[in-house]
Amino acid sequence: MASIELDQVTIEFPIYNARGRSLTVELFRRTVGGLIQADNSSYVSVVALRDINLFLTDGDRLGLIGHNGAGKTTLLRVLAGIYEPLVGRARINGTVASLTDITMGMDFERNGYENIMMRGVFLGLDPKEMRRMIPAIEEFTELGEFLTLPLRTYSSGMLLRLAFAVTTAIVPEILIMDELIGAGDAAFVVKATARLNQMISNSHILVIASHDVETIRRLCNKAALLQTGRVVKVGPVEEVISAYMGGGVQS
Amino acid sequence: MLVTIVALGLVYSYLFRMSLRDYLPSLTLGIVVWSLISSTVTDACTVFTGAGMYLQQSPLPKSLFVNRMLVRNLVTFAHNMTIIPLLYLAFQILPGWPILLAPIGLVIVTVNGFWIGLLLGMFCARFRDMPQMVASLMQIAFFVTPVMWRQDQLPADKSWLVDINPLANLLRLIRDPLMGRVPPTFAYVMGIVLIVIGFSVTLPFFVRFRSRIVYWV
Numbered sequence: 001m002a003s004i005e006l007d008q009v010t011i012e013f014p015i016y017n018a019r020g021r022s023l024t025v026e027l028f029r030r031t032v033g034g035l036i037q038a039d040n041s042s043y044v045s046v047v048a049l050r051d052i053n054l055f056l057t058d059g060d061r062l063g064l065i066g067h068n069g070a071g072k073t074t075l076l077r078v079l080a081g082i083y084e085p086l087v088g089r090a091r092i093n094g095t096v097a098s099l100t101d102i103t104m105g106m107d108f109e110r111n112g113y114e115n116i117m118m119r120g121v122f123l124g125l126d127p128k129e130m131r132r133m134i135p136a137i138e139e140f141t142e143l144g145e146f147l148t149l150p151l152r153t154y155s156s157g158m159l160l161r162l163a164f165a166v167t168t169a170i171v172p173e174i175l176i177m178d179e180l181i182g183a184g185d186a187a188f189v190v191k192a193t194a195r196l197n198q199m200i201s202n203s204h205i206l207v208i209a210s211h212d213v214e215t216i217r218r219l220c221n222k223a224a225l226l227q228t229g230r231v232v233k234v235g236p237v238e239e240v241i242s243a244y245m246g247g248g249v250q251s
Numbered sequence: 252m253l254v255t256i257v258a259l260g261l262v263y264s265y266l267f268r269m270s271l272r273d274y275l276p277s278l279t280l281g282i283v284v285w286s287l288i289s290s291t292v293t294d295a296c297t298v299f300t301g302a303g304m305y306l307q308q309s310p311l312p313k314s315l316f317v318n319r320m321l322v323r324n325l326v327t328f329a330h331n332m333t334i335i336p337l338l339y340l341a342f343q344i345l346p347g348w349p350i351l352l353a354p355i356g357l358v359i360v361t362v363n364g365f366w367i368g369l370l371l372g373m374f375c376a377r378f379r380d381m382p383q384m385v386a387s388l389m390q391i392a393f394f395v396t397p398v399m400w401r402q403d404q405l406p407a408d409k410s411w412l413v414d415i416n417p418l419a420n421l422l423r424l425i426r427d428p429l430m431g432r433v434p435p436t437f438a439y440v441m442g443i444v445l446i447v448i449g450f451s452v453t454l455p456f457f458v459r460f461r462s463r464i465v466y467w468v
Binding site: 014021024026077081082083084096098104105122 | 304307308309310311379380462465466
């Protein structure tokens with residue numbers, strides 16, 4: 001059983017200026033003690049998420065909505081285990097696949113097959129499993145002979161096809177997406193959508209951030225509205241969407 | 252690299268009044284091994300800062316990025332090693348059985364490279380003036396380590412200046428076997444002690460700051 005539990009999670013990014021980034025300045029400051037305390041302004045931080053409490057379990061399909069900079073992507077990264085909270089606690093049980101950048105780890109000098117392996121390893125599969133999956137991926141991409149050529153010869157559509165095919169070949173328990181991924185020309189889109197829906201329905205938990213409320217309506221059974229780093233409303237999709245459309249929640 | 256070695260070899264053998272036959276083998280091996288050690292240390296600085304894209308997209312184990320740096324340097328080293336058979340041929344050197352000790356030295360150097368990568372990688376992610384400091388320290392280290400010169404050129408009562416140099420001892424662990432000499436036991440002790448001290452300093456730091464790395468890059 002997969003589950004996600006966030007308890008009072010706060011994510012704060014330190015923003016160092018040139019002085020705060022410097023070891024010489026830091027050492028100097030430590031040795032001379034309180035003399036130049038006024039310099040403390042070199043430390044600024046941005047609170048990207050504040051006191052997030054969230055519990056998700058099998059069957060939950062959560063849609064995250066909110067304006068730019070509300071903390072959607074940061075929250076997705078916490079759920080993927082990328083940002084470990086320094087305040088609060090995050091417990092994530094289950095294999096996670098984060099589809100935020102589906103081309104991550106691909107090497108443009110290597111050919112299609114080598115990149116299928118690379119991408120697979122980045123997604124946490126071992127090379128043996130990956131080799132078994134190659135024929136199916138090969139067929140799905142319809143790239144044929146092109147798979148023996150280096151990636152830099154691909155068009156962006158072909159690159160996306162390949163990345164999409166490998167990324168959707170795995171079966172994670174927790175699926176995390178930043179906007180719906182899609183790829184290719186009209187014929188491929190139909191196939192890709194079917195495959196993505198398959199992947200989504202096989203996953204135990206889905207968390208997707210999107211600006212497109214239709215996507216959220218279609219895929220989710222729960223939604224959360226983020227506003228300046230806080231979850232201001234969680235609940236049934238329609239209620240949260242209408243709060244979002246109505247200009248947010250006054251706090 | 253071959254060009255560097257020939258150029259330096261010619262000039263410095265005159266400078267030190269040594270025959271090429273005496274000077275070039277130790278210079279060549281010195282440069283090949285030193286470039287492994289020094290590029291490992293300087294690359295250690297960019298282990299995390301150079302992997303920001305990966306760190307922010309995926310919860311990969313942090314040690315992966317250190318291993319990546321080590322493998323890259325070992326591949327470069329293997330590539331540079333191709334000069335060595337040429338050297339043996341040109342000067343008709345037969346290193347004999349001590350050459351079997353070279354892989355052991357390589358393992359000790361690489362294991363040390365691991366903690367250096369982790370520790371410097373973290374520090375350099377937090378403090379952005381560290382890479383420059385490390386680079387200039389390595390420059391100094393190059394001159395005080397017997398790469399271009401030999402320990403026996405120092406007065407006997409000053410040869411401790413080499414013995415206390417950790418990088419010189421790591422260098423010896425690989426270079427001496429390739430020259431057909433058994434490295435001094437002291438160098439092995441130093442190599443192992445460095446591993447023990449290095450890891451016991453690095454691990455607490457790593458445990459404490461591991462989760463912050465991604466916030467720094």
